[in-house]
Amino acid sequence: MEEFLQVGVITATHGIHGEVKVFPTTDDPKRFKKLKKVLLDTGREKLELEVEGVKFFKNMVILKFKEYNDINQIEKYRKCPLLVTREHAVKLKKNEYFIADLIGLKVYTEDDAFLGTLDDVIQTGANDVYQVVTEEGKEILIPAIRQCILEVDVKEGRMKVHLLEGLV
Template structure:
């Protein structure tokens, strides 16, 4: 994935029989997807062009220029949708995008290195950080205030309380 693309949504499937598409939104305001309109694929190629939509739990039901049938909508299930980073508003002071966490150094509250944030995922139960140590297999850390008490974007690091099996 290009560093200048940010994941904003994923196609969840079809809605109804006229080709509407259910889209899970990863934006604070799901209707922002309709405002972005032109969404890209992970490689930067054209993805979907939203021509309208309405909010639903966890996302939107959208009309899409490239889709006319339920079967076409269903075939898009799982498609990840991106926008260029420069289309997002700048974060407020003391705020950040989850994509900003990737590549940050991870250390304990005592300053001992634990690794680097390799990726951020949400498998349905909240955000998880994949931590890659200098050597060995990566491990997962819940992105909660208890597990990650400090995020220092300007210092390019975060402070983490690792689970007992990692210590």
């Protein structure tokens, strides 16, 4: 399991006082209102930043960090991810999982035959779709619905699925 979870990516600066536009990679962008701190992943280190201000504009979140008050200080962090620790992550309901925890799970059919590895989660309007890659490199798309996803065990790294007719 990942220690840190991504909540957004800095896309650009906003104004001259150190604000940044953030593309949210979380299901609920409003969660930024409750965030007190984030980790800025520079690629070499993770800097802990205190969130001083939050605004929303279209599909973006505009953040102001206490540590930066000038466009020149923050500009170099464009395209850097913003992370939170698991303890500051959104609380999940029963049968909900972080995408980062699902990627890499070994997927088995209901009769315990190895199907492949979960490679991607495609988010559609109705439900997510799990992309499973077989050992032969073939892709299988499985809707993330109760009829198909029988069991998920993140700690064991396993998922058990029922393949509806026509999926394979």
